[in-house]
Amino acid sequence: MNGRYLQWNQKSMRWLWLLVVLGVLASLPIAYERFNTEDHTARKVEFVFDYRDLLEISDFQSDPRAFVNDQIKLLKKSGVHSMSVYEATLSELKLSRRIEVFTSHEAMALTQSPISPNENFTYILFAGKEAQERLQPLIAATFTSVNVKTRPWSFKNQAGMIIEMGQEEAMLRTMDPDPITLDMLKSEGFQIVVRLSNRRPFDAVRIDALLAQFQQYGIKRFIIDGETVPGYVNDKDWDNIDTMAELMKKHNMGLANIELQKAQQKGFNRLSKMLGYNVVRLHSFTEKDGEKLTENLTEEELRTRVQEVADRFVLAVKDRNIRIVFLNARAVKNVDKGKILHPLAAIAESLKGPDGAIPRILDAGYTTGIAEKFQPMYPGWHKVAKGFVWLGAVALIALTISYFVPEITLLLFILGMLGSAALYVYSPALFAQGLALGAGTCAPTLATMLAIRSARQRHRTKTGSSLLFAVLLLLRTALISAMGICFIVGFLNTITYMLVIEQFRGVSALHLVPIVLVVLYWLLFSEDSSYKEKRERAKKLLSSYISVLWVLGAIVVGAAGYYYLSRTGNEGQASAFERLFRSFLENTLGVRPRTKEFLIAHPLFLLGAYLCVKYRNAVLLILIGVIGQASIVDTFAHLHTPLHISFIRIVYGLSFGILIGIGYIIVWEIVARSWRRWTPLLLKGS
Structure with missing residues (x-):
């Protein structure tokens, strides 16, 4: 044998x-x-800027609204045709100059009226009639859903409201995205990409209505904000995520997968699978990356770094199947120059300047536009x-x-x-x-x-x-x-x-x-x-x-x-x-x-x-x-x-x-x- x-x-x-x-x-x-x-599929590349970052930078400017208007025009001219909008918070609405927020003590000082020493509420004044009409129902519904009372308030004929919750906690509560911002960005010709979190209790009816609203704005995709996807409970309970997937398919919504994360967001793989992998890869240019463009540099050093950023974007698209480039920025205090600096002009230069990223990406056979998913074929053979x-x-x-x-x-x-x-x-x-x-x-x-x-x-x-x-x-x-x-x-x-x-x-x-x-x-x-x-x-x-x-x-x-x-x-x-x-x-x-x-x-x-x-x-x-x-x-x-x-x-x-x-x-x-x-x-x- x-x-x-x-x-x-x-x-x-x-x-x-x-x-x-x-x-x-x-x-x-x-x-x-x-x-x-x-x-032959998914050949469109989408450049997205974080609108919240733009608001935070504008908070350091003498005329914030004019600054925002000027910068969104610069970004659009440079090839950024999409803006990212988060779920709204009182903090973001304040940055947008739509509301002013006060503690009970600040409201007492403002009105010169006594307030109970046991009270720790949040007082809001709306910037105008439009802000009141569109935001007051949104804010009231958000806090009512968590059993927090709200009531009208005014000061010198300026409408406002009182939220019976401490300011620190109230500022953290998330609500639907700011509808005024959505309208403004749409009117400026921007495609909108939404950041959605799992911070609110999952409510299929609310999510259905929210996704329907997104669909009316032409929104095709959202990015997870946080460590868990909307509806995630644990690795054994997938009912909410499966419902979320059905609602996303109903409203033709997809996801973006952020590369080089320390850990994949919990529930992401399940949600992606249930969506039939309507997912695109996203490369993030972080605030920390942007800071390198605001350091004390000579003109030659700045040009070199701008070129490195352009090279990075081109490489991401060509070599790693990236279809969304997500741009972040923040203001930086430069003590040596005695200024508040930001990298927006340098980012714009990296996109459309000499040897910029976008012309090179176009030369490589891609187009700019709304990112699309790959469409693989798996025949029976x-x-x-x-x-x-x-x-x-x-x-x-x-x-x-x-x-x-x-x-x-x-x-x-x-x-x-x-x-x-x-x-x-x-x-x-x-x-x-x-x-x-x-x-x-x-x-x-x-x-x-x-x-x-x-x-x-x-x-x-x-x-x-x-x-x-x-x-x-x-x-x-x-x-x-x-x-x-x-x-x-x-x-x-x-x-x-x-x-x-x-x-x-x-x-x-x-x-x-x-x-x-x-x-x-x-x-x-x-x-x-x-x-x-x-x-x-x-x-x-x-x-x-x-x-x-x-x-x-x-x-x-x-x-x-x-x-x-x-x-x-x-x-x-x-x-x-x-x-x-x-x-x-x-x-x-x-x-x-x-x-x-x-x-x-x-x-x-x-x-x-x-x-x-x-x-x-x-x-x-x-x-x-x-x-x-x-x-x-x-x-x-x-x-x-x-x-x-x-x-x-x-x-x-x-x-x-x-x-x-x-x-x-x-x-x-x-x-x-x-x-x-x-x-x-x-x-x-x-």
């Missing part, structure tokens, strides 16, 4: 490779459907294609392990199919992510191990052109690594990953595991030797004496590894110099290749493949090249990046990597030949 199994195991290698190829081919039409979704992708992924994982323990390849494939089937029953999402991560990790690992074998074979034969061999080996290795891309795209092609409602976990593992496996393969498994010899070699390595030099080397490698991993994934950090270099590449090429690929990994791989004819240990440079191979796959693991952008990035990385690698080879040849020429003369002279 053992002999028969080994025969089947040996024959299975060819069939497993066939399954891998079939899986790759099956993933290509799935990838094409995703490309069509990204390239996807299930059949994904079946082949499943077979291919498990086969690829089994083949990779076969380079370490070949005898268990067939067994691993069978167990892998059974285990992954059980995982699918337990959690389809975990099944897809697990196999995508496994195949994505194994592809660059297998590609580099095959490259090491080819380099060793090349060292033994010493035939042909070394440069041609090196270039072809790099391209072949990249092509094998690209199989991991196909499996990741094939498994994770749903809209939830494009919108980052779900995230592909394990990006750091995708970077680190191939390096560990390839080094392990090089140390113990790349030579034809028995398991006993491998064990002896491992034992010898583990029992080797450790010198100070080894410790220092380990520290350097560990620090490099930590830096490498700290910069991977969506939250990786880059230095200021690297951000500047990235910006240069992005503006020059349109799509930025990855630095570690074209400057380090690919050139060193090419140099190692070139030198392996003469030097056996040149394979160490090919080992470093596994970083570039893992990076190729990782580029497509950023599922919110359009496929064609990732593809261009890889092509640029290989193209420039080959050119720079040839430069490394030329430098090596010059140094080596000079060494061979001058060393004998120097020795003879000495």
Whole structure:
């Protein structure tokens, strides 16, 4: 039985490779459907300014209303055609100059009339008849709903009202958005985006009426204000959220998903799912970001920062499927200049100035307008294609392990199919992510191990052109690594990953595991030797004496590894110099290749493949090249990046990597030949 199994195991290698190829081919039409979704739907980009921020800045001006009017005209001229309006509060109505608010003590001082010392109410005076007619019913209904009494009040023929609640608490109460502001912004030609919170008790009748009002204003989408979506109670009670979704669909409302949040808003995923993922991604330019444009800067420094902001917006749209750019700003006290500054003019410059964001976004094939959702297609044949992708992924994982323990390849494939089937029953999402991560990790690992074998074979034969061999080996290795891309795209092609409602976990593992496996393969498994010899070699390595030099080397490698991993994934950090270099590449090429690929990994791989004819240990440079191979796959693991952008990035990385690698080879040849020429003369002279 053992002999028969080994025969089947040996024959299975060819069939497993066939399954891998079939899986790759099956993933290509799935990838094409995703490309069509990204390239032919949701091509409108919406720039939204926070109207509340504008009110807060105006509070520092000598003529607040004139300031607001001037700035909304500037913003509209600069390409901002949408304004964000929050649920109203007394604080915001006061900023809008629609009401004045007083405590009981302030009202007593104002009216010169005694008020009970036990009273702690809120007094309001309306700025005019329109404010009274439109806001008094709104305010009264809000406080009546929480059992707080209100009554009319006036001072010198100016209408007002009394709210029987302390001012601090009353100022926090949310109500429907200010209708006067909605009318004004609509009359100015702005599209309105509403911020809705979960601060009020959920009332389906009230929400229905509110969304109907929004629909009359042409509002298409709202952004969650706070940590929970309207109607959220807990992770087990979804009744209110399901009702909210039905009302939103009734009134044709969608959501926006804010990128780079510390945590997704509670209930957001459920609400998005019930809406059929009528969701767009939103990039937030925060108040803190705006402050950087108000610092003590020279004109040149300010122009540089404005350009960086423009680059940031363009990159967000092109590289991360952002369809709403949300702009914030605030006033800043500048002691050195003795002024209250704000970044509104600089923000406007970043949008429509020389080399501004909006003209560049238009040049890239987008238009400005109301953001629309992606419209993915999931035809019935996807299930059949994904079946082949499943077979291919498990086969690829089994083949990779076969380079370490070949005898268990067939067994691993069978167990892998059974285990992954059980995982699918337990959690389809975990099944897809697990196999995508496994195949994505194994592809660059297998590609580099095959490259090491080819380099060793090349060292033994010493035939042909070394440069041609090196270039072809790099391209072949990249092509094998690209199989991991196909499996990741094939498994994770749903809209939830494009919108980052779900995230592909394990990006750091995708970077680190191939390096560990390839080094392990090089140390113990790349030579034809028995398991006993491998064990002896491992034992010898583990029992080797450790010198100070080894410790220092380990520290350097560990620090490099930590830096490498700290910069991977969506939250990786880059230095200021690297951000500047990235910006240069992005503006020059349109799509930025990855630095570690074209400057380090690919050139060193090419140099190692070139030198392996003469030097056996040149394979160490090919080992470093596994970083570039893992990076190729990782580029497509950023599922919110359009496929064609990732593809261009890889092509640029290989193209420039080959050119720079040839430069490394030329430098090596010059140094080596000079060494061979001058060393004998120097020795003879000495």
